[in-house]
Amino acid sequence: MSIARIALLLLAAALFPALANAKTLEVGEQKPFKTFKDAMGAAADGDRILIDAGEYFECAVVSLNDLTIEGAGKDGSTILTDTPCQGKALLVTAGDNITVRNLTLTRARVPDGNGAGIRAEGIDLLVDHVKFINNQNGILAAGQPKSTITVKDSEFTRNGACNPSCAHGIYVNALKLLRIENSKFVDTRQGHHVKSRAARTEVIGCSFIDGPTGTASYMVEAPNGGSVVVRNSVFDKGPKSENHTGGVVIGMEGVNQPTRELTMENNTFKNSGSYSTFFVVNMTATEAHLKGNKLSGTAQPLRGDGEVE
Numbered sequence: 001m002s003i004a005r006i007a008l009l010l011l012a013a014a015l016f017p018a019l020a021n022a023k024t025l026e027v028g029e030q031k032p033f034k035t036f037k038d039a040m041g042a043a044a045d046g047d048r049i050l051i052d053a054g055e056y057f058e059c060a061v062v063s064l065n066d067l068t069i070e071g072a073g074k075d076g077s078t079i080l081t082d083t084p085c086q087g088k089a090l091l092v093t094a095g096d097n098i099t100v101r102n103l104t105l106t107r108a109r110v111p112d113g114n115g116a117g118i119r120a121e122g123i124d125l126l127v128d129h130v131k132f133i134n135n136q137n138g139i140l141a142a143g144q145p146k147s148t149i150t151v152k153d154s155e156f157t158r159n160g161a162c163n164p165s166c167a168h169g170i171y172v173n174a175l176k177l178l179r180i181e182n183s184k185f186v187d188t189r190q191g192h193h194v195k196s197r198a199a200r201t202e203v204i205g206c207s208f209i210d211g212p213t214g215t216a217s218y219m220v221e222a223p224n225g226g227s228v229v230v231r232n233s234v235f236d237k238g239p240k241s242e243n244h245t246g247g248v249v250i251g252m253e254g255v256n257q258p259t260r261e262l263t264m265e266n267n268t269f270k271n272s273g274s275y276s277t278f279f280v281v282n283m284t285a286t287e288a289h290l291k292g293n294k295l296s297g298t299a300q301p302l303r304g305d306g307e308v309e
Helices: 003-017 036-042
Strands: 023-029 048-051 054-056 060-062 068-071 078-081 087-095 098-101 104-106 116-120 126-127 130-132 137-141 144-152 156-157 170-172 175-181 184-186 194-196 200-204 206-207 221-223 227-231 232-238 246-249 262-265 268-271 277-282 288-291 294-296 299-302 306-308
Touching: 023 036, 036 048, 036 060, 078 087, 087 098, 104 116, 104 246, 116 126, 116 144, 137 144, 144 170, 170 175, 175 194, 221 227, 227 246, 232 246, 262 277, 268 299, 277 288, 288 299, 294 299, 299 306
Parallel strands: 023 048, 048 068, 054 078, 060 087, 068 098, 078 104, 087 116, 098 126, 104 130, 116 137, 126 144, 130 156, 137 170, 144 175, 156 184, 170 194, 175 200, 184 206, 194 221, 200 227, 206 232, 221 246, 227 262, 232 268, 246 277, 262 288, 268 294, 277 299, 288 306
Antiparallel strands: none
């Protein structure tokens, strides 16, 4: 090993002692930890919990930092289900810089109607290759103005409800950034596929498909403004959508976020219903810029301030 490499490792150990001592805790019938709960009890900052395929009727409140919770394969065969913690979620991520990867989170229900696959309460969360199926909320995030939530290569299927309050595929409060990449939203119920009160919301390479039975309201909503960028994504608003107003809707609840950019480029928007709708509804005074989008069905590109190329 070179002197430079050794120096870098020593520097990393000094700056991030928890990561230098990180360990992998394996969970499964033939592994050192038989339950997810046992592994969480033994974990420390910076550790990785690796969970074998199987169905786990367990949840966790993750108060550690720099923790990775990961299924053993990318096929979603590691399943956490049915048992929310604190009346909130299957995973309550209270620590900072947490990664959740290669899991299926399903059937989260709580009495107030906001049961989630993940309740994000700390600063910075990465969600990678996670399936959210039939929860009230897929992801519900508390307001953390310094926080970034990144969701990539994930699937949200049959999430959402409006009883007694409305839940969504993803619902985040006042974050610095919500970024969603290469993810799929299908058959959302009543709520929005994505509702974001973040200062900046980026949706890149995603698909939002109501399907024949989905009753979703909006596809992407930024109810209080904030910068919104939507690129290279596919939208199909279904015949049973419960709100015909539009696909991407900005500022519907009043603008209290600085709205510096509204960009919608190279997207495909289809209205599969018998009603008329808009691809983008802009209730802010910031001009929306629409470029290279393809529309079909009874749909118009823009309601509100902006330009269409």
